[in-house]
Amino acid sequence: MAISLEINDLVVEVAEKTILNGLSLKIDSGEMAAIMGPNGAGKSxxxxxxxxxDGYTVKEGSIKYLGKELLKMSIDERAASGxxxxxxxxxxxxxxxxxxxxxTALxxxxxxxxxxxxxxVEFLKLAREKAKELEMSEDFFTRSVNVGFSGGEKKRAEVFQMSILSPTLAILDETDSGLDIDALKVVAKGVNNLRNKNLSGLVITHYQRLLDYLQPDTVHILANGKIVKTGDKSLALLLEQKGYQGIIEAN
Amino acid sequence: MNSQVLKEKYVELYEEHKNTLPGKNIPWLENLREEAIDQFKQSGLPDTSVEEWNVYPYKNLTNNYFSITGKENIDLSELKIKDEDCIARLILHNGSVVKIEADKLPERVLINSLSYFIENHPEIIEGNINPVNKHFETRLSNIIDPKSQGIVSLNTAFHKDGAVIYIEKNIKVSGYIEIINLSNNKTNLMNHIRSLIILEAGAKCKVIEKNIGLYSEDNLLFSSSVTDINLSKDSSLSFMRLIAGNLNNTNVNCTHADIEENAIFNSTSFVCSKGDARDEIRVNLNGTNSLVNLNGLLLGLEKSKNELLTKVRHIAKSTNSNQNVRAILNDKARASFQGKIRVEKKADDTVANMSGKSLLLNQSARVNSKPELEILADDVSCSHGVTVGSLDPEQLFYLSSRGISNNEAKKMLIAAFSEIVFENLDVSFKKNAQKFMADYYGTY
Incomplete structure (x- = not known):
């Protein structure tokens, strides 16, 4: 299987403080990986x-995305490459x-x-189709980006953008935070609709609940700036029982 | 040059030329000029000791002498033909109307040069050119301060031409009327334009005024333009002023508007000179339910200085005003927005809102924002807000993370910032404003 994302020994500082400290991670094409970890572990x-x-200094390590050096690409180039x-x-x-x-982005x-x-005209047709899938009203097309959106609408709008831009690597940064159960289901359904053999996912979350809907292939525990444990989705369940401390101490 | 000497030279210049100025046989006009020069003798040119002029010095204006006679030619063939929506166009060159282009005008719509009216129909304009003391500042201490009106005094004494638009009762003009003020000079030159826009009861029209400094080589140009606006009951005027000048231009524009019962005045100013420019808009809401919407955009590049000063006086009960001013500055540009709302004692039920926001694109750019509320009545609703900031890195990152280049993202955010000035503009106004800025301001 082709490798989508390969991170090796990544050390990252923010304001001279080391946040990621030798993180390595590999995600295959089509793989949905979840990253869980306590507050301040370095997920975001x-x-x-x-x-x-801006504001993140990579001191060591490399990130390869579809075989290319991701760190050498500008923000918009990264987006264009998926x-x-x-x-x-x-x-x-x-x-x-x-x-x-x-x-404009597309x-x-x-x-x-x-x-x-x-x-x-072509864009409107596409946008209508995707909005319907996400059970979103078309009113928001003309509204200013995220202005006056509720927490749930904002997250839904993120998934809407994602479905239109159809990326090959989707990073969901605590997409479940601030969502009620119904909104969570809709968002998860939206993400699941996009799943295919070319889309890899990196789902950052605190909670088991989103993973119930997304069914990740792998689960990684991030603590103190590195991956401390990797497993399948049962690891998330174990985490639910033992808490982060239990798992981190066991390693 | 010493300000006292300069003042005396302008008074001398007036004495020399007063017999050649239009209207010397018309007593009321002669009187107006005489009163104005007397006032100028007292106040002189405004300098930084005058509150309304204290943000930055107008050195070109206060350190140099400007003559009123130049012999520049102009080639109008380069001007594009007027738009289809434009029903009449008056072109002024260095303060005099040189061309009037008009379709067949509706009846009872009078459009011509001021000099034409002075010569042929002075009775129509009598009482509509405001005397200089009309907009003296009444300070809160009740002292009447004439000093801010130094340029208006000079203009009232020296004006020789301008545009006159007179719309009779209940006539609604479709399309818009355009006034183009072109200047060029090969010596230090000043010109003073006086324009009038008068709408009788129930009349309606739209006017665009463009002020363009073409070239001045190494010489300085000082142009003043005072527009007296009189909106009778139930009338409605949309007025858009665009100012673009070059480095050697000092451009002072003043609008003095009187708004009667139920009348609406929509005013939009684009002050984007590369030299020194200011637009002063003073509005008296004299009649109940009268409304003024004042929008403005100040754009600055290089070492430009652009200013917008507004003063809305709520005089009658139940009057409304909205002000939205945006400034976008790059390089070492300077800009200032001084916005004043004054609610007079009897003007209960006033609703007045003012917002001034500035976007600085360069660390060396500076902006001055001064909102002022003087409320003498009890039952009013007034708001004001001022912000100064730079482009938000979080917004830029968000846009870029979706594939939009940094440059394009900046353009989107800048356009979004000024959107409020454009959003309620009539289609033809919007088109003209965008074209004007593309022509004279590069890639804004």
Whole structure:
């Protein structure tokens, strides 16, 4: 099976403090991997480094994505090559309509990949289709990006963006936080609809519940800046019983 | 040059030329000019000791002498033909109307140069050119302060031409009227434009004014333009002013508007000179249920200084005002927004809102925002808000993480920031504003 993402001995500092300390992780194409870990373990840092956010200094290690050096790519190049980060806290952008934003993004990616761009009509057709799948009203197309959205709407909008941009690596950073059960089901269904042999997933979460719906292939426990244990989805259940401390101490 | 000497030279210049200025046989106009020059003798040019002029010095204006006679030519063939929506266009060159293009105008719509009206129909404009003391500042201490009106005094004394738009009762003009002020100069030159827009009861029209400094080589240009607006009961005017000048231009624009019962004044200003420019808009809401919407965008590049000053006086009961001003500055640009709401004692039920936001794209850019509320009535609802910030790195990251390049993301955020100024603009206004900024301001 082809390797999607390969992280080797990654050391990352934020404001001169080491957050990731020798993290290694491998995800195959089509694999859904979950990362769980206590607060402050470095989960969101990992997501931010993968997406290319400023303020994170990679001191050591490498990240290969589909065989290419991810760290050498700009943020938008990463997106165009298929990396998608669903934000823990989606950003509000007053004055930019949601549909304008997603269409601009999709066409920018297509341009970079040398594909044909979508015109307004083609885009609207695609957007309507995806909104229907996610049980979203079309009203939000014209609303400013995330402005006035409830917590659940924001997360749903992230999955909506993801379904339109159809990435090959989806990083879900605590997508379940702030969601009620119904919203969680819809979001999980949206993600599951996208699953195919080319899409790899990296699901960052605190809770077992999202994983019940997403059924990950692998579960990794991140603590103190590195992966301390890897297993299948039963590891998440074990975690539920023993807590992080129990598992970390056992290693 | 010493300010006292400069003042005396302008008074001398007036004495020399007063017999050549239009309207010398019309007593009320002659009086207006005489009163204005007397006032100027007292106040002189405004400098940083005047509150409304204290944000930064206008050195080109206060250190140099400007003559009123230049012999520049202009080639109008490069001007594009007027838009289809534009029903009449007046072109001014260095303060004089040089061309009027008009389709067949509806009846009872009068559009011509000020000099035409002075010569042929002075009775129509009588009482509509405001005397300089009309907008003296009444400080909270009740002291009347004339000093902020120094340029208006000079303009009232020296004006020789401008545009006059007079719409008779209940006439609703479709399309828009355009005024283009072009300037160029080969010496230090000043010109003073006086325009009038008068709407009788129930009339409606749209006016775009473009102020463009073409070239001035190494010489300085000082242009002042004062527009007196009179909106009678139930009338409605949408007015958009665009200012683009070059490094050697000092551009001072003043709008003085009187709004009567149920009338609506929509004013939008784009102040985007590469030199020094200011737009002062003073509005008196004289009639109940009158409304003014004042929107403005200040754009600055390089070492430009652009200012917008507003003063809305709520005089009658149940009057409304909304002000939305945005500034976007790069390089070492400076800009200032001084916005004032004054609610007079009898103006209960006033609703007045003001918002001024600034976006700094460079650490060396500076902005000054000064919201002022003077509320003398008891039962009012007023709000004001001012922010200054730079582009939000979280927003930039969010956009880029979806595949949008950093450059494009910045453009999107900048456009979003100024969206409020554009959102309620009429289609033809929006088109003109965007084109104007692309032509004179590069890739904004």
């Amino acid at each position: 840092t990992l997501a931010s480094v993968l997406a290319g956010k 990396v998608f980060l669903a934000f823990q806290y989606p950003v509000e952008i007053p004055g930019v309509a949601t549909s304008t934003f997603i269409r 066409n920018a990616q297509k341009r970079m990949r040398g594909e044909k761009e979508l015109d307004a």
